[in-house]
Amino acid sequence: MLYQEAGQLARRYAAERRIFRLRQDRIGLLLLLVFAFxxxxxxxxxxxxxxxxxxxxxLSLAGLGLNLLTGFAxxxxxxSAAFMAVGAFAAYNLQLRVAGMPLLLSFALGGVIxxxxxxxxxxxxxxxxxxxLLVSTLAAQFVVEWVLTRFSWFTNxxxxxxxxxxxxxxxxxxxxxxxxxxxxxxxxLVLLFWLGKNLVRSELGRNWMAVRDMDTAAAVIGxxxxxxxxxxxxxxxxYLGIAGSLWAFAYLGTVEPHGFDLxxxxxxxxxxxxxxxxxxxxxxxxxxxxxxxxxxxxxxxALLPVGVIDSGQLENLQKVLFGALIIVFLIKEPEGLARxxxxxxxxxxxxxxxx
Amino acid sequence: xxxxxEVLIGGLLAGVMYSLVAIGFVLIYKASxxxxxxxxxxxxxxxxxxxxxxxxxxxxxxxxxxxxxxMVVLAxxxxxxxxxxxxxxxxxxxxxATLGLSYMIEGLAQALWGAQVHGLELGIPxxxxxxxxxxxxxxxxxxxxxxxxxxxxxxxxxxxxxxxxSLRAVADDPxxxxxxxxxxxxxxxxxxxxxxxxGLVAGLLWGARLGVQFSxxxxxxxALPVLIIGGFSSIGGAIVGGLIIGAAExxxxxxxxxxxxxxxxxxxxYVLALVFLLVRPAGLFGERAIERV
Numbered sequence: 001m002l003y004q005e006a007g008q009l010a011r012r013y014a015a016e017r018r019i020f021r022l023r024q025d026r027i028g029l030l031l032l033l034v035f036a037f038x039x040x041x042x043x044x045x046x047x048x049x050x051x052x053x054x055x056x057x058x059l060s061l062a063g064l065g066l067n068l069l070t071g072f073a074x075x076x077x078x079x080s081a082a083f084m085a086v087g088a089f090a091a092y093n094l095q096l097r098v099a100g101m102p103l104l105l106s107f108a109l110g111g112v113i114x115x116x117x118x119x120x121x122x123x124x125x126x127x128x129x130x131x132x133l134l135v136s137t138l139a140a141q142f143v144v145e146w147v148l149t150r151f152s153w154f155t156n157x158x159x160x161x162x163x164x165x166x167x168x169x170x171x172x173x174x175x176x177x178x179x180x181x182x183x184x185x186x187x188x189l190v191l192l193f194w195l196g197k198n199l200v201r202s203e204l205g206r207n208w209m210a211v212r213d214m215d216t217a218a219a220v221i222g223x224x225x226x227x228x229x230x231x232x233x234x235x236x237x238x239y240l241g242i243a244g245s246l247w248a249f250a251y252l253g254t255v256e257p258h259g260f261d262l263x264x265x266x267x268x269x270x271x272x273x274x275x276x277x278x279x280x281x282x283x284x285x286x287x288x289x290x291x292x293x294x295x296x297x298x299x300x301x302a303l304l305p306v307g308v309i310d311s312g313q314l315e316n317l318q319k320v321l322f323g324a325l326i327i328v329f330l331i332k333e334p335e336g337l338a339r340x341x342x343x344x345x346x347x348x349x350x351x352x353x354x355x
Numbered sequence: 356x357x358x359x360x361e362v363l364i365g366g367l368l369a370g371v372m373y374s375l376v377a378i379g380f381v382l383i384y385k386a387s388x389x390x391x392x393x394x395x396x397x398x399x400x401x402x403x404x405x406x407x408x409x410x411x412x413x414x415x416x417x418x419x420x421x422x423x424x425x426m427v428v429l430a431x432x433x434x435x436x437x438x439x440x441x442x443x444x445x446x447x448x449x450x451x452a453t454l455g456l457s458y459m460i461e462g463l464a465q466a467l468w469g470a471q472v473h474g475l476e477l478g479i480p481x482x483x484x485x486x487x488x489x490x491x492x493x494x495x496x497x498x499x500x501x502x503x504x505x506x507x508x509x510x511x512x513x514x515x516x517x518x519x520x521s522l523r524a525v526a527d528d529p530x531x532x533x534x535x536x537x538x539x540x541x542x543x544x545x546x547x548x549x550x551x552x553x554g555l556v557a558g559l560l561w562g563a564r565l566g567v568q569f570s571x572x573x574x575x576x577x578a579l580p581v582l583i584i585g586g587f588s589s590i591g592g593a594i595v596g597g598l599i600i601g602a603a604e605x606x607x608x609x610x611x612x613x614x615x616x617x618x619x620x621x622x623x624x625y626v627l628a629l630v631f632l633l634v635r636p637a638g639l640f641g642e643r644a645i646e647r648v
Binding site: 019039124127128129130131132134135139143145147149150214216217220262266270273315317318319320322323324325326328330335 | 450470576615618628
């Protein structure tokens, strides 16, 4: 009743092409943004910022990075954490070694460096396809982890191989309180998602989808595979690099190379499976699921009498449930939570009168 | 020179251990086109079940039989609950399902039998033999022998039995084999059970080498480059790939390690596999895919 497009006609091409064609969606998004930027910092407490909201947002961003590569361009990758690590360590070293480097510029350059590294490991994708490509991204995962632990230059010769966050100061404003870190992450998140959403609607995004569906056919209709695949790797690396910087500096504060190991790559992959391959919104839903599920399970088990489930068993149980959920998702809803949301919206549009 | 050969032979024998895990992959990929990431978890599950039964007082063969039965039951469950509903889905979806499966099996194994490290003694002497002045581990020789036996048994199964015939038919063309009356679900259950058996053998040997613990499921990461070099659909390729990876890893560790630093054995196999792939994009023995638009 309230959520209908009746009467909202596009009179200009620009109105036809906008992301949110429904006025209700635009108002909803505006309210959400106002709430996120003004309401949440005012309402939330430190626990919510540090333990839930910041990891949720960073993982959403990482999910978008991988989704561009796997969900849109169809190149399976198990090296996400490596590119996150490159971004984080590059940003750290830029801050450390270049005097007067602005924080945001070092994040961006860290992203660029991660993108270049991803580009190098994406080169084999021109010749190798499908599962064989896993070996390239896994090589990235192991080589990067090894290089960062082996050469102590990257960690500034720290004895335990740990890097610590530089002061989070942008244009004289200190962002190092939980609220500040939340706002910093949120700002970058909104900017990058806006960019990403437009990217997948552009010519490049359409080329990616053609390559994903069948790359030989895409080549036949004149899409340059070289450009499409390498750009997918580079842009995905850029997003993951920035997500890595935020993970290291806005969320954790201190991080070692092993913080970006293979299990982190799997975590990002699960986000996009659960959220929805080839969906921008799905990254939020998947990340929310990944962050909230263990907390929820922990709280539920705390309700049981003491001793029924110990912490070791809880971890195993979590693993079993997690694996089962992934399989159920793949069977029941291969397009993920994003598709559920889409269906809900369609229902809402005809509510209360169904056709 | 003698030292070089000692390193080389040690590496080749270690590579056979990787092949043991890779063979399980190949079986499943050949018959169902599924890239089974859960093979490592199956190795862990088999080894953990076996060792826990042994510790509860079962004799060796009793524990072996019970574990084998549980692997077959597991295979039937997987076929029913995971493979059948996912029929005709793209391979990438099936791969991700096996990722979920590996989490489930790992969690289940540890929930059932606990997460502590178990020692496993197979009664194979681990003193090195001295042949022509080279020291060669007896255990590795035994593992190589087991692998050879396994390959012989599997090739007998594939080439001489009725079920092997249908396995080959399914690998060749699933639709055509359906048309001539081969039951696909049964074939899948058989190959998953066979992969479970291979996983059990691999689990026993790896368990005796490293101790039965969670890190057993990580051997899957060692088997992956082996598989890539050999090609996903060739058992012989898995053996050759294992030999190449094993030898290259040891040689790199001994001769390259002192120059650029230790710990390189994690990524050398991957870089090597990458180089191989650039020359032969479907591995050494893999079938080259023909694409039609």
